[in-house]
Amino acid sequence: xxxxxxxxxxxxxIGPEVMAEVRKVIGWYGEKRDxxxxxxxxxxxxxxxxxxxxxLSDETxxxxxxxxxxxxxxxxxxxxxDLDFSVKPERGLLRLRKEMDLYSxxxxxxxxxxxxxxxxxxxxxxAGLDIMIVRELTSGVYFGEPRGIFKEGNxxxxxxxxxxxxxxxxxxxxxxFELAMRRNKKLCSMExxxxxxxxxxxxxxxxxxxxxxxxxxxxxxxxxxGAMQLVRAPKQFDVILTDNLFGDILSDCAAMxxxxxxxxxxxxxxxxxxxxxxxxxxxxxxxxxxDITGQGKANPIACILxxxxxxxxxxxxxxxxxxxxxxxxxxxxxxxxxxxxLGEEGVSPISTSEMGDVIVAAL
Amino acid sequence: xxxxxxxxxxxxxIGPEVMAEVRKVIGWYGEKRDxxxxxxxxxxxxxxxxxxxxxLSDETxxxxxxxxxxxxxxxxxxxxxDLDFSVKPERGLLRLRKEMDLYSxxxxxxxxxxxxxxxxxxxxxxAGLDIMIVRELTSGVYFGEPRGIFKEGNxxxxxxxxxxxxxxxxxxxxxxFELAMRRNKKLCSMExxxxxxxxxxxxxxxxxxxxxxxxxxxxxxxxxxGAMQLVRAPKQFDVILTDNLFGDILSDCAAMxxxxxxxxxxxxxxxxxxxxxxxxxxxxxxxxxxDITGQGKANPIACILxxxxxxxxxxxxxxxxxxxxxxxxxxxxxxxxxxxxLGEEGVSPISTSEMGDVIVAAL
Ligand SMILES: CC(C)[C@H](C(=O)O)[C@@H](O)C(=O)O
Ligand SMILES: CC(C)[C@H](C(=O)O)[C@@H](O)C(=O)O
Numbered sequence: 001x002x003x004x005x006x007x008x009x010x011x012x013x014i015g016p017e018v019m020a021e022v023r024k025v026i027g028w029y030g031e032k033r034d035x036x037x038x039x040x041x042x043x044x045x046x047x048x049x050x051x052x053x054x055x056l057s058d059e060t061x062x063x064x065x066x067x068x069x070x071x072x073x074x075x076x077x078x079x080x081x082d083l084d085f086s087v088k089p090e091r092g093l094l095r096l097r098k099e100m101d102l103y104s105x106x107x108x109x110x111x112x113x114x115x116x117x118x119x120x121x122x123x124x125x126x127a128g129l130d131i132m133i134v135r136e137l138t139s140g141v142y143f144g145e146p147r148g149i150f151k152e153g154n155x156x157x158x159x160x161x162x163x164x165x166x167x168x169x170x171x172x173x174x175x176x177f178e179l180a181m182r183r184n185k186k187l188c189s190m191e192x193x194x195x196x197x198x199x200x201x202x203x204x205x206x207x208x209x210x211x212x213x214x215x216x217x218x219x220x221x222x223x224x225x226g227a228m229q230l231v232r233a234p235k236q237f238d239v240i241l242t243d244n245l246f247g248d249i250l251s252d253c254a255a256m257x258x259x260x261x262x263x264x265x266x267x268x269x270x271x272x273x274x275x276x277x278x279x280x281x282x283x284x285x286x287x288x289x290x291d292i293t294g295q296g297k298a299n300p301i302a303c304i305l306x307x308x309x310x311x312x313x314x315x316x317x318x319x320x321x322x323x324x325x326x327x328x329x330x331x332x333x334x335x336x337x338x339x340x341x342l343g344e345e346g347v348s349p350i351s352t353s354e355m356g357d358v359i360v361a362a363l
Numbered sequence: 364x365x366x367x368x369x370x371x372x373x374x375x376x377i378g379p380e381v382m383a384e385v386r387k388v389i390g391w392y393g394e395k396r397d398x399x400x401x402x403x404x405x406x407x408x409x410x411x412x413x414x415x416x417x418x419l420s421d422e423t424x425x426x427x428x429x430x431x432x433x434x435x436x437x438x439x440x441x442x443x444x445d446l447d448f449s450v451k452p453e454r455g456l457l458r459l460r461k462e463m464d465l466y467s468x469x470x471x472x473x474x475x476x477x478x479x480x481x482x483x484x485x486x487x488x489x490a491g492l493d494i495m496i497v498r499e500l501t502s503g504v505y506f507g508e509p510r511g512i513f514k515e516g517n518x519x520x521x522x523x524x525x526x527x528x529x530x531x532x533x534x535x536x537x538x539x540f541e542l543a544m545r546r547n548k549k550l551c552s553m554e555x556x557x558x559x560x561x562x563x564x565x566x567x568x569x570x571x572x573x574x575x576x577x578x579x580x581x582x583x584x585x586x587x588x589g590a591m592q593l594v595r596a597p598k599q600f601d602v603i604l605t606d607n608l609f610g611d612i613l614s615d616c617a618a619m620x621x622x623x624x625x626x627x628x629x630x631x632x633x634x635x636x637x638x639x640x641x642x643x644x645x646x647x648x649x650x651x652x653x654d655i656t657g658q659g660k661a662n663p664i665a666c667i668l669x670x671x672x673x674x675x676x677x678x679x680x681x682x683x684x685x686x687x688x689x690x691x692x693x694x695x696x697x698x699x700x701x702x703x704x705l706g707e708e709g710v711s712p713i714s715t716s717e718m719g720d721v722i723v724a725a726l
Contacts, residue, residue, distance in 0.1 A: 076557075085560065085563060088557065090557045090558065094558070120484050120485060120488045120594060120595055120596070121483050121484050121485065121594075122483060122484065122485055125483045141504075141525060141558075141559065142558055142559075144522075147559075147560055148560050149560050149563065149564050152528065155528055155529040155530055156528070156529050156564060157526060157527065157528045157529070157564075158525075158526070158527050158559075158560050158561030158562070158563065158564030158565065159507075159524065159525065159526050159560065159561060160524075160525040160559045160560060160561050161522065161523075161524055161525070162504060162521075162522065162523040162524070162525065163520060163521070163522050164520065164521050165515065165518055165519070165520045165521075166518040166519050166520070167518055192608070192611070194439075194451065194453045195453065195457070195504075195505055195611075196504065196505075196510075196521075196523045197448065197510055197511050197512050197521050197522065197523060198521030198522060198523050199521070200448060200512065200521065201512050201519060201520075201521030202521065223611075223612055224611045224612050224614075224615040225615065227590070227612045227613075227615050227616040227619070228615045228616065228618065228619040228624070230616075231483060231484075231594065231616055231619040231620060232483050232619050233483070245555070246612070248555070248558075248586075248587045249586055249587050249590045249609070249612055249613075250590075250612075251587075252587040252588065252590050252591045253590040253591065253593075253594055253616060255591065256590070256591040256594040256595050257594060261591075
């Protein structure tokens with residue numbers, strides 16, 4: 001049997017730097033645990049635009065469709081801010097999500113014990129926080145038609161369409177219920193059913209799906225209240241299900257509660273392929289951080305934990321994922337900190353590359 | 364000259380209770396400051412549905428169009444949860460906003476010194492916080508067509524339309540720039556221009572309007588990052604401008620940072636009427652709080668401060684508004700607390716009505 005395949009798309013900004021550390025981890029698994037991966041690498045985002053004139057070439061798209069998992073670094077940067085909408089770095093990422101049909105975006109918001117002080121929230125509000133946000137990722141206002149800027153009388157109008165079919169809602173809901181079954185059997189679905197018909201359908205379908213998961217306690221919350229409750233008392237949540245746009249905002253809000261964005265991974269999963277593995281893309285929640293690019297300041301942990309999610313969700317290596325996550329907790333407990341995690345007295349930062357090294361050593 | 368007119372719509376849940384305290388304040392201004400108002404009262408929300416079968420009667424709508432200011436309590440409650448979308452309590456509020464054309468919704472997120480400990484955020488992050496969110500209130504996905512749940516093949520699809528014309532964006536932006544001029548001349552506009560064309564137009568128009576306000580420093584931020592930055596370091600902001608849906612979520616997030624939702628007022632302003640006053644509706648940010656209705660536990664301060672905003676924005680009584688706000692700060696400094704503000708040792712709560720009384724006494 002051939003090795004599982006991984007396509008690495010480092011992208012822009014600190015993407016390549018943090019991905020270099022993931023490569024060390026992948027190397028360690030090959031050498032020490034005899035877990036070999038066929039790793040290839042390609043361009044996405046601004047890096048792809050510079051070479052191909054678009055943020056994702058058709059060849060790269062085709063490769064992404066064939067591999068067992070894609071690992072992505074980050075896209076975007078000031079250099080590309082003035083590009084036309086259709087070729088902006090983000091479009092490369094959005095094309096991957098859409099064409100791979102990665103409808104279920106898992107965004108854990110977890111507060112690491114060693115880092116609870118970094119949160120802007122009081123320690124007792126966030127210590128031990130462990131939420132999983134499931135964001136629908138292939139539909140809604142991100143992709144709905146009609147969209148664009150149109151002439152209307154003597155002015156222009158900007159239009160986007162929020163659009164969800166029952167089956168789109170259903171598959172996202174199922175993935176959230178499945179996750180809830182493996183966690184604390186508590187699921188909160190967020191929308192604006194008091195204002196939007198798409199939210200009414202969302203509520204109706206999630207309620208219907210819940211009949212198949214009688215053990216899971218389903219609740220519904222308006223998304224504005226959801227944002228409030230996340231800030232007020234985030235530990236009331238376990239799994240949160242929401243749509244593409246609300247998920248974008250609420251998951252960032254939740255991520256920031258933990259105080260350490262440089263720590264948070266994500267997985268975007270689609271339907272099972274012929275080999276039974278889901279289509280999958282893994283990426284850190286943080287962005288390309290142009291302000292610290294090339295300075296060895298980036299925290300590679302979010303990207304390394306994204307690889308841990310790949311071990312768990314793509315490669316059936318749950319215990320190896322646990323091992324990697326434990327190694328990360330270990331180096332934090334030992335006091336190792338990249339520049340984004342400073343603040344404690346007497347701690348001086350280690351570089352991106354040193355962080356990769358101590359994690360590999362802890363493995 | 365006739366007295367300025369106010370239409371009071373107490374609505375549902377704690378609405379009537381908190382509005383009773385506003386009436387005391389209005390009474391005080393009539394007696395002691397010779398500021399007389401013609402006050403009438405009517406139904407909105409579930410209370411209107413119970414009588415008229417709809418959440419706002421045409422007669423009430425017509426009255427709202429004629430008065431100088433509307434004061435609204437709150438709408439909604441579990442009793443009305445299963446009503447058809449078209450007659451839900453919220454539709455009454457949305458009809459008022461739309462037909463009065465109240466395009467500029469001002470939502471201050473202010474942290475009261477005496478209450479900084481109530482925030483889930485660390486005290487130094489929120490102490491002294493004073494943000495003004497300007498939310499566009501009459502357009503966007505709240506009102507865009509097409510909307511509804513439609514049959515498509517053998518399933519249904521839920522559709523809403525995000526829709527902004529240049530002039531809609533422009534008038535909201537102007538009101539935000541005007542406010543910024545009277546504050547710290549710093550305005551941050553939030554959208555998702557990296558994903559939505561309506562966000563691109565939003566960014567373009569706000570940038571164009573900024574030419575008329577060269578003293579105001581305009582910045583742009585993606586709304587997801589905006590949510591993060593609000594949680595991370597809210598004091599970086601002064602005035603925030605955003606659309607109807609993002610504004611709904613971001614303003615609730617910002618409100619919760621202060622830790623005391625029962626304190627926060629809002630103003631919704633439209634174009635000037637014949638008498639020069641803007642069309643205006645004032646309401647607390649909190650909801651109808653069915654869980655504490657009728658128990659004398661509600662905090663009337665948000666509603667009273669909404670009347671202070673009416674004094675400032677509708678009745679040209681800025682110094683009387685200052686006086687009322689100072690009275691509120693005073694009673695807080697004196698240690699008076701309604702049940703929502705408990706937590707300090709040795710403080711026992713006063714009732715809704717007692718809070719109204721001490722504020723009137725402080726005036
Ligand atoms: C980069 C951008 C297109 C993207 C999004 O809006 O989905 C990002 O914010 C995210 O959450 O992954
Ligand atoms: C009650 C509801 C319709 C309303 C909204 O979504 O605008 C509320 O959340 C608000 O923010 O005033």
